[in-house]
Amino acid sequence: MEEGQFAKHGIISGKHHLSPPSDEETRLLEKLESLDCRLSCNARVVNDALIFVPEESRAHKQIVRKAATARVIDLHPAVRQVYVEVEQAELGKHRGDWGRLQDALANQWDLHELTIDLPVLRELQANLRKGKWAVTVTLWQDKEVIDVQPGYEEGVYGLAVDIGSTTIAGFLCNLRTGEILATDSMMNPQVTYGEDLMSRVSFAMMHNDGLDKMHTAVIDALNRLAASTARAAGIRQRQIQEAVFVGNTTMIHILLGINPIELGGAPFALANRDKMDVKARELGLRLHRSANVHVLPAEAGHVGADNVAALIAEVPYTLDEITLLVDVGTNAEIVLGNKEWIYSASSPTGPAFEGAQIRFGMRAAPGAIERVRIDPETLEARFRVIGEESWSDAWQIGPHFSAEAQPKHLAAGICGSGIIEVVAEMFLTGILLPDGRFNPDLDHERIQWDERRGEYILATAEQSTNGTPIVVTQDDVRNIQLAKAALYAGTKLLMNQANLTQVDRIVLAGAFGSYIDPRYAMILGLIPDCDLAKVTAVGNAAGDGARIALLNRHKRNEAQRIAEWVTYVETAVHPDFQQEFVGAIHLPHASDKFPHLNGLLPEITTKANMNGSGRPERRRRRKARKTEAGD
Known part of the structure; x- marks a missing residue:
């Protein structure tokens, strides 16, 4: 039970908003040593309340896609x-x-x-x-x-952790062999206090105990992560003798118990930019009593240790090719350059890519729609949900089919990769116009109108878990447009700074970036034009960088040098940001060309050019596209 004012939800929450505990409940909680909790089977909600459900108690645990990538790492542990x-x-x-x-x-x-x-x-x-x-x-x-x-003992272990705004991912490693013994991940419990960085900075500003609450939340999460990975590896938590943590600057400030309020406005000053070491016990971490925690350096502003970790994992500073490295998340971090120069920036994309701010949005969990295809002729949708191998058009649902034949998971909502694909597919099939509005000329049973605002039925009532159709609304589309425009505008500012109109290769990183189809990312205008064969997803580059720094202490010095060498571009106060942002609102862009998408993008007409059926003509080869979209 959370207490205080929560502007994010527009409520004031407090323990007195629940019915008083009975004598029996009090005795049970004393026995469980959980007096700060309530039993949901006994408590009655009598006013606004914000309830935190522990990760281990959730029926559908989030599937966090931040697995480690296989890499060759020279072993020189600290x-x-x-x-x-x-x-x-x-x-x-x-x-x-x-x-x-x-x-x-x-x-x-x-x-x-x-x-x-x-x-x-x-x-x-x-x-x-x-x-x-x-x-x-x-x-x-x-x-x-x-x-x-x-006597003689063997066994020395370390933990590499990527503390994201939304997700925390950890990798327990054998420091003698470099082997990953266990991985685990969880939602960052700080989302209770704000879904993005600025809302958490605001929470620290507005509440005297705001920093303490967020610091305690992340330390508790890290202790649970250490315990779960140690248990999975068959070792004791106290055997973890080294840890490397990375995260954006706000996350690192809160981790260290440093108030992040200076990051809330220009000049976005950091308390410390350099790498640092601190005893785990000073932070309240239940690792080995003498364990050290190493925090990689930050670059500037809101580009922090996670971006530096991604740099030492992907090493664009060693390449001739001009690389665009984008870590797509609640706070997107962008790197552009090669061995001659590197520019970096951050872009506040918000939580829409994580499924938040979407009517039927949800985090990646069983039942979340993750892949979408819309037939260009019929405008009928088929989709795939997490936990099901088959697409929805192959599902056998209803009393006439055996339980074994029916899907284990119906559609519960739409996760980040799913919302990207459905918006891109809606644009490709003419349901959406380039400015993001629903096409008013379309008359189809899957398209509903509330006054002048359209919505598209992605999953029918029969296909959903609660018997309610899952729809994509105009507001959903707008939120995705705003998020992708912020990311694209940040990228364009770096390209303009380097006097570039084209990049040689694009690397998508992060849990979300790794599951975006590069084609859809470009169709949406999330990334600039590039040869699609040169667009790759590398997984959790920040987590991999943390693991590299854990297993090779020399990389920590390299990270410090790179952090000092990179040129940081502050997008928040850049005079051209608004202009670039407005152009990037369109799908894929108001004026930028995408020659590598030739033949894919639609040319949509209005009522002035209708075919005989009364439907708007789409002047392109539908069947060719249909083949390209096949799986």
């Missing part, structure tokens, strides 16, 4: 283990046990000028004697002793 035999203490030899361990490390491993973390020193003598003066020492950066274990 944490390693060495085995040493230490001279025993004797009368007359007054060297302390820590001094004896230092001597052994110097003589046997050529390690000098070491320090020891205080919690390790407190147990050093007991561990030396328990191991009969033979111990396994864990070192950080060959500078600090962070663990001493009796």
